[in-house]
Amino acid sequence: DAKTTQPTSMDCAEGRAANLPCNHSTISGNEYVYWYRQIHSQGPQYIIHGLKNNETNEMASLIITEDRKSSTLILPHATLRDTAVYYCIVRVGDDKIIFGKGTRLHILP
Amino acid sequence: NAGVMQNPRHLVRRRGQEARLRCSPMKGHSHVYWYRQLPEEGLKFMVYLQKENIIDESGMPKERFSAEFPKEGPSILRIQQVVRGDSAAYFCASSGRTAAYEQYFGPGTRLTVT
Numbered sequence: 001d002a003k004t005t006q007p008t009s010m011d012c013a014e015g016r017a018a019n020l021p022c023n024h025s026t027i028s029g030n031e032y033v034y035w036y037r038q039i040h041s042q043g044p045q046y047i048i049h050g051l052k053n054n055e056t057n058e059m060a061s062l063i064i065t066e067d068r069k070s071s072t073l074i075l076p077h078a079t080l081r082d083t084a085v086y087y088c089i090v091r092v093g094d095d096k097i098i099f100g101k102g103t104r105l106h107i108l109p
Numbered sequence: 110n111a112g113v114m115q116n117p118r119h120l121v122r123r124r125g126q127e128a129r130l131r132c133s134p135m136k137g138h139s140h141v142y143w144y145r146q147l148p149e150e151g152l153k154f155m156v157y158l159q160k161e162n163i164i165d166e167s168g169m170p171k172e173r174f175s176a177e178f179p180k181e182g183p184s185i186l187r188i189q190q191v192v193r194g195d196s197a198a199y200f201c202a203s204s205g206r207t208a209a210y211e212q213y214f215g216p217g218t219r220l221t222v223t
Contacts, residue, residue, distance in 0.1 A: 032209045034209075034211065036214075038152075041146070041198060041217075042216065042217070043113075043200050043214035043215050043216045043217050044152065044200065044202075045214070046211055046212065046213055046214070049211055051209075093210055094140055094157075094164075094204065094210040095210075096142060096154040096165060096167075096168070097142070097144075097152075097202075098154065099144075099151050099152040099153070100151070101151060102151075
């Protein structure tokens with residue numbers, strides 16, 4: 001079973017920031033938080049990962065709470081092409097990815 | 110820098126035939142993972158390989174399925190005597206030896222069994 005809990009679906013207006021929450025209350029000290037997305041049955045796309053600190057790259061920002069029990073993925077200026085299923089995953093080392101149901105994000109024009 | 114490559118992208122097989130799916134990892138990556146996505150379902154782990162070794166095959170069906178990642182060449186997922194229930198998208202991912210071992214996925218092979 002996936003170790004994370006995410007809302008089933010969310011809507012966001014185009015051009016606004018999309019904030020996707022994830023709970024991982026049983027995370028271990030050496031487990032990373034990863035975010036992937038899958039756009040309409042394409043291959044999953046890696047977005048970002050973090051361990052303790054907040055992270056930012058060209059796609060998104062990842063905010064991890066101090067106790068590491070939850071995190072938020074932020075897409076700063078959502079576009080229609082960001083419509084996808086977003087997966088929050090916790091994992092250690094080279095272990096397999098266990099995908100949950102993710103959050104279906106709809107970007108509204 | 111080329112990403113993970115999979116071929117063929119689409120494969121049609123009749124029941125009882127063999128399906129061979131190939132995956133070329135990203136340059137410099139030595140870890141390969143295979144996942145399957147049945148229609149309208151989530152992604153499920155099948156097998157994790159490093160060069161010439163199967164590390165974790167806990168998600169692989171016990172019969173008809175096999176995987177290899179030889180010293181030279183792509184990783185191969187082989188399905189013998191395919192049945193209609195094998196129709197799915199098969200995704201390969203690769204990772205390098207970084208601290209987080211982040212995986213990068215290929216575009217997938219869509220197998221249809223008729």
